[in-house]
Amino acid sequence: MTYGKEKELLRVENLKVSFPGPGKDIQVIEDVSFNLHKGEVLGIVGESGCGKSVTAEAILQLLDKDTTRYSGKILLKGLDLLELSDREMTKIRGNEISMIFQDPMSSLNPVQTIGKQIAEAIRIHQDVSKREAKKRSIDLLRRIGIPSPEERYKQYPHEISGGMRQRVMIAMALSCLPSLLIADEPTTALDVTIQAQILNLISKFQKDLQMGVILITHDFGVVANYCTKVAVMYLGQIIEQTDVNTLFSNPLHPYTNGLINSIPKLDEDRQKELLSIKGAVPSLAQTPKGCRFASRCEFVTDRCLEEVPTLETLKNGHQIRCWNYNDIRKAEAVYV
Amino acid sequence: MKAETKNILPVYRRSSFMKPAFLYNRSLRRGAFILLFVVLSVFAGSLLTPHDILGMDPVNRLSAPNGSHWFGTDNVGRDVFSRVMYGVRLSLIIGFFVTAISAALGLAVGLIVTYSKALDHILMRICDGLFAIPSILLAIALMAALGQKPINVIIALILVFFPSIARVVRSQAMMIKEKVFIESLRAQGANAFRIIFLHIAPNVMSPLIVQVTHVFAASILIEASLSFLGAGIPEPLPSLGNLMYDGKLAIYNAWWMTVFPGVFIVLIVLGLNLFGDGLRDYLDPKSKKLNGLEKAK
Numbered sequence: 001m002t003y004g005k006e007k008e009l010l011r012v013e014n015l016k017v018s019f020p021g022p023g024k025d026i027q028v029i030e031d032v033s034f035n036l037h038k039g040e041v042l043g044i045v046g047e048s049g050c051g052k053s054v055t056a057e058a059i060l061q062l063l064d065k066d067t068t069r070y071s072g073k074i075l076l077k078g079l080d081l082l083e084l085s086d087r088e089m090t091k092i093r094g095n096e097i098s099m100i101f102q103d104p105m106s107s108l109n110p111v112q113t114i115g116k117q118i119a120e121a122i123r124i125h126q127d128v129s130k131r132e133a134k135k136r137s138i139d140l141l142r143r144i145g146i147p148s149p150e151e152r153y154k155q156y157p158h159e160i161s162g163g164m165r166q167r168v169m170i171a172m173a174l175s176c177l178p179s180l181l182i183a184d185e186p187t188t189a190l191d192v193t194i195q196a197q198i199l200n201l202i203s204k205f206q207k208d209l210q211m212g213v214i215l216i217t218h219d220f221g222v223v224a225n226y227c228t229k230v231a232v233m234y235l236g237q238i239i240e241q242t243d244v245n246t247l248f249s250n251p252l253h254p255y256t257n258g259l260i261n262s263i264p265k266l267d268e269d270r271q272k273e274l275l276s277i278k279g280a281v282p283s284l285a286q287t288p289k290g291c292r293f294a295s296r297c298e299f300v301t302d303r304c305l306e307e308v309p310t311l312e313t314l315k316n317g318h319q320i321r322c323w324n325y326n327d328i329r330k331a332e333a334v335y336v
Numbered sequence: 337m338k339a340e341t342k343n344i345l346p347v348y349r350r351s352s353f354m355k356p357a358f359l360y361n362r363s364l365r366r367g368a369f370i371l372l373f374v375v376l377s378v379f380a381g382s383l384l385t386p387h388d389i390l391g392m393d394p395v396n397r398l399s400a401p402n403g404s405h406w407f408g409t410d411n412v413g414r415d416v417f418s419r420v421m422y423g424v425r426l427s428l429i430i431g432f433f434v435t436a437i438s439a440a441l442g443l444a445v446g447l448i449v450t451y452s453k454a455l456d457h458i459l460m461r462i463c464d465g466l467f468a469i470p471s472i473l474l475a476i477a478l479m480a481a482l483g484q485k486p487i488n489v490i491i492a493l494i495l496v497f498f499p500s501i502a503r504v505v506r507s508q509a510m511m512i513k514e515k516v517f518i519e520s521l522r523a524q525g526a527n528a529f530r531i532i533f534l535h536i537a538p539n540v541m542s543p544l545i546v547q548v549t550h551v552f553a554a555s556i557l558i559e560a561s562l563s564f565l566g567a568g569i570p571e572p573l574p575s576l577g578n579l580m581y582d583g584k585l586a587i588y589n590a591w592w593m594t595v596f597p598g599v600f601i602v603l604i605v606l607g608l609n610l611f612g613d614g615l616r617d618y619l620d621p622k623s624k625k626l627n628g629l630e631k632a633k
Contacts, residue, residue, distance in 0.1 A: 060523055066453070094525035106516040111538045120534075121524050172524060
């Protein structure tokens with residue numbers, strides 16, 4: 001391979017995304033950096049509105065061209081995607097990087113058969129005949145576990161179930177064997193049993209093709225099962241990033257802690273009130289001066305309100321954006 | 337218990353080869369039959385009548401409908417039936433070309449402006465300008481500028497009607513453009529051309545088809561009005577409008593000169609509007625009736 005020694009697939013450096021707002025621009029993504037190697041699954045976690053989906057869409061530059069402003073670097077195998085022309089970018093989309101969307105109900109064209117749409121996804125990037133594309137699509141349908149693919153090929157999106165539509169979306173996303181797959185909450189709109197099937201399917205293809213996967217979710221259960229590393233986002237910033245085992249065994253940021261503690265446990269007293277993080281996410285138009293989480297943090301100090309914390313990298317590669325994580329850890333140790 | 341369920345659940349008729357699904361929609365069916373009747377009578381008219389549309393016969397002028405002149409004769413003895421049938425044919429041909437070309441033009445403009453803000457501003461302001469003038473006045477002005485020829489009637493009516501089609505296409509295309517599947521297509525690497533013409537275009541078809549039937553009806557009415565006012569099809573070529581104008585002069589002595597062309601205008605427009613309304617219900621997925629199925633009585 002010509003790129004990097006360790007087969008680094010994607011490196012995002014200081015990515016900033018802003019939209020024009022009333023009066024001034026609104027910074028939706030602030031200094032997001034991460035990297036992804038072949039075969040790794042990066043989970044991006046956070047509550048709604050924290051910039052998970054915008055990060056994903058920024059990688060493919062799907063946001064409105066005229067209004068969105070990007071800065072920073074998005075390096076795919078060493079190639080900066082933000083410097084590519086529109087035309088070059090269409091060659092990357094679907095070919096090198098594919099994306100699966102949240103709502104399978106509306107992510108297929110309602111007036112075309114699913115087979116035709118998969119065949120089209122193939123023919124956009126590969127110079128194959130219509131007949132060959134049809135053969136490959138039926139083969140893909142079979143491989144993603146759709147029974148009687150020849151008949152399904154001729155069906156319209158409204159004739160198949162949500163889980164099956166998401167499978168079709170996966171087939172389309174994988175049709176050109178991309179090296180990176182971005183799954184933007186692929187299972188949020190599906191029920192729990194189908195969720196597991198869809199995620200197992202993605203995971204199977206990820207292993208077979210040695211793809212890098214960015215899995216956007218707000219479900220820590222999904223993160224624990226499928227991801228190799230995790231980035232936690234809050235209000236457009238990455239506040240903690242580490243491998244999945246460290247995150248669950250040794251979460252440092254009070255927000256991550258809050259999120260993990262708010263998951264109900266099976267052996268817990270059922271009468272006990274569920275834990276939650278107090279307050280609400282502030283508006284992006286009025287981001288706080290210091291730490292963005294300060295208004296909801298129980299360990300808040302004067303410094304947190306004044307100075308923006310930097311993303312600190314610990315010896316084991318654990319990244320954390322908090323002034324007091326050491327003190328908090330000691331305080332918690334006393335509690336326990 | 338079984339009998340009860342039978343009463344609660346509506347029983348639907350299935351479509352078959354002999355009776356295709358769209359015929360179960362009542363207004364669609366009626367409109368289609370009226371239009372079929374009009375078209376068949378045009379064919380029958382040219383086959384069955386030996387009379388020349390321009391052949392004068394002053395001896396038999398203003399004679400009431402009879403065995404040889406089914407719709408009577410006019411003030412110079414020309415056969416009203418053959419003239420009405422010729423007028424219907426002319427109206428349908430003009431209506432067809434006006435509709436087809438304004439649909440194509442409207443579709444192209446409506447789709448292209450969704451992908452270019454600059455073009456959107458320019459073309460839509462031109463459409464707004466054309467909209468601001470009442471259609472009949474605009475048509476008269478255009479006819480005055482272009483000269484009185486059948487082809488110019490078509491050109492004038494296209495300019496009158498394509499903005500309304502462009503509008504409908506644009507609003508629908510703007511809505512479709514924001515759908516997730518379009519973003520998903522972009523994520524697959526589809527370029528703007530592919531998205532506009534292969535994915536947005538098929539999705540704007542149903543409102544377009546409905547609008548087209550109304551444009552068809554309206555263009556026939558405006559053409560008749562133009563000819564009635566003497567600004568449309570030039571005499572002595574018969575069109576439904578100038579036939580009625582001729583009839584107006586003799587309306588107390590020869591009602592058939594006015595009534596028959598009038599009846600055919602009503603039939604065509606009624607047929608097209610019923611057809612259009614039926615089509616709207618038939619194509620609308622949210623319509624309350626099940627598509628292609630009608631409750632059996």
